[in-house]
Amino acid sequence: MTPRFFNTLGRRVEALAPAQAGKVGLYTCGPTVYNHAHIGNLRTFLFEDILRRSLEYLGYEVHQVMNLTDVDDKTIQGAHAAGLGLDEYTEPFIASFFEDLATLRVQPAQEYPRATHHVAEMIELTEELVARGHAYEKEGSVFFRIASDEDYGKLSGVDVDQVVQGDRVASDEYGKDDVRDFVLWKAAKPGEPTWDSPWGPGRPGWHIECSAMSMKYLGNSFDIHCGGVDNIFPHHDNEIAQSESATGEPFAKVWLHSEHLIVEGQKMSKSLGNFYTLKDLLALGKDPRAMRYLLLSVNYRQKLNFTFEAIEASGAALRRLDEHRFRLQHAVESGEAKPRVAELCEGLTSDFGAALADDLNLSAALAVLFGFIKETNIVIESGGLGAGDRERILTALARVDQVLAVLDPSQWTQASAEGPSDEEIQGWVDERDAARRRRDFARSDELRDRLAELSIVLEDTPDGTRWKRG
RNA sequence: GGCGACGUGGCCAAGUGGUAAGGCAAGGGUCUGCAAAACCCUCAUUCCCCGGUUCGAAUCCGGGCGUCGCCUCCA
Structure with missing residues (x-):
């Protein structure tokens, strides 16, 4: 059966038509590893897991790539604040991320490329954009020229001319030709990790990593690209602009975006005190299996x-x-x-x-x-x-x-050797049945109470007594 | 200001032109020595409000009310 998906690009439901019959190239925007994943992040990763597994259920072979953003403003700031090197700082969060995926039984992607391992590819892509006149260098930084891209914003439908410029644009930027242009390469700042480039030392912008890594592993054009709705603009618009301007080929064909989750009816935020990581919830004794069920039971395009x-x-x-x-x-x-x-x-x-x-x-x-x-x-x-x-x-x-x-x-159950063995329990259950048969209800109820204390649930049926651990 | 989403029973949530899926909770029944557990059954003449289109609307159109998201590095 051919699946149909709501494609954000075009905003309509369409039948999946992979470039190669029976095979799907899937790029899923991964975590920025500056913290433990919160349940909102995990909703998106779970949606992507369901997508992947559903495609496989329907007979497709899926090649999934998920990036790990291990260099950006947040990771740099976090490492600086902690007095650690970037890798030292991100490594535990990467480990934590994989733990969470395992806890929720998310099937691993085939590739988890890290941004810091693909700087060369990003530089190469940036050079290509400069060569084609879509990007320009300014004081060691390189910017994408939005005016050079005819259909910029086609994914979000944002009219760039209408975008109200926020105050923070000026602060972090380095004298762009046009305030709407976005950065591909950032000139080195004191205390930041840097890589050598044709424009001098610096580090990659955020958007370029997904373009470089998705095309490296899945080709210039591939089937499906996913992420959270907040990424539609500007991140995914920028990815499209960079990739298509550099290659002249269409980038991802289908774009799927998962809605956010809210907590108790409100946006999850630290200030409201309703911000949870998976580990927080496990510490509260919540069952990860119930969490997987909950997170997958609501349509991905619906706020959960x-x-x-x-x-x-x-x-x-x-x-x-x-x-x-x-x-x-x-x-x-x-x-x-x-x-x-x-x-x-x-x-x-x-x-x-x-x-x-x-x-x-x-x-x-x-x-x-x-x-x-x-x-x-x-x-x-x-x-x-x-x-x-x-x-x-x-x-x-x-x-x-x-x-x-x-x-x-x-x-799902972690093998716990606590408490009596199955054989012991069965012995008591048998003894209780015998007492019941001779109508010694005092004895049988005593045994029932004892088992209840061990949270053993009995089910008396016409075919005999079954039991299970509660 | 611009762009977009949503409002379905006590709670969660499908359905987007043909007469309201499912889960939880609740009520009833079966079973049982009594229970428990379990299973079965029941549970929205109605889909935020007001107009309109249509033979027919929760579904389409217009208006209103309400909630929420994005608007330069938040999944």
């Missing part, structure tokens, strides 16, 4: 209202899914395979794919999943499963979990 209540609701939704898996494991198979089960499994995998193909409609995809859960519960309840049905259902669930990555609790 992140609340503690919503984390709880996500956890409850997961418990329902876990319960289904649990029932499945204890269900008895008898007789021939049920045609209804095969039909449901078929429906799940195809309807789920159709929802993904519709601009990553995860809400619809989850509705398909819950419909499947309910229907298979009914089959289990009325008459039970036939030979091979359990495996059939588990296989279908594993298929959709290639995208969701939240369905299998065993992938």
Whole structure:
């Protein structure tokens, strides 16, 4: 099935048409490693993970590149304030970033190029822009001349002539010809890390790194470019301007942007005290699996209202899914395979794919999943499963979990050897059943209470007692 | 000032011209020695307000109210 996406460039939904059939080149704007990632950043990375996994679900081979911005104003300032070298300063944040991705089970990209390792490519691209008359040098800095680019701003639709100039433009800049021009190369300032260039020592501007690295790994033209909505202008407009002016070829074909998340209805900010990193939430005892579920359950083009209540609701939704898996494991198979089960499994995998193909409609995809859960519960309840049905259902669930990555609790639990073993627990459960059979309810309730204290949940059913850790 | 998004049941959230998905919560039922857990069922004549177009609108158009984002290095 051919997926359709809302392309920011043109602002309409269009069918994906990769340059190479069956293969997708994907560039995703990565983190600036001056701090731990906050949940807003992670929403975007999770959206990109879902995109990547969805494309793979639909049969595409995806080549994903995500940059690490390890040199810019913030990293330089941070390193300076900490009295560290740039690398020394960014390294722990890079490590922290990869930890967070692993915690949320984000599938790694094939490449994570770092800006500081690609300065040569950026210089080369800048030289090309100068040679073509799209950029000019001024006191050791190089600027992109916006007036030289006919369709500048085509992504955001911003009319540059109308842009109100902020006060800070003047402060950081170095005498541009036109106040709207943006910097490609910054002349060295005292105390900043520098690289040698044809214009003297300096460091790259921010926008140029994504152009240089995306084209290096994916070619001058590639299929999809992603980022947060805040990057549309100016970052992505500038990338397009630089890249297309330098190569004369179209840059990324499809642009996908994820909306921001807000916290308890308000913009997340440190001053409001509602600013959270993933590590903050883990420290509060929040379940990373529920966070992945929450962050992926809302359409990426919709603002996501992140609340503690919503984390709880996500956890409850997961418990329902876990319960289904649990029932499945204890269900008895008898007789021939049920045609209804095969039909449901078929429906799940195809309807789920159709929802993904519709601009990553995860809400619809989850509705398909819950419909499947309910229907298979009914089959289990009325008459039970036939030979091979359990495996059939588990296989279908594993298929959709290639995208969701939240369905299998065993992938998430850190093995804790705390408490009694399964065998011990089973022994007490058996003993309680025996007491119940001889109607010694005092004894059976005593055992039930003891197990409850160990947060073992019992489920008495007509087929016997099942138990699970709560 | 410019550009853009959004407003759907108690909460979260799909649906963008054909008569309101799904999750959480809530209520009822089944099961049970009693419970618990679980499962099943029920739960918006209506989609911020007012006009208009249409056989038909939550969906399109106009106006209003409200919330929010971007406007030179914030995902």
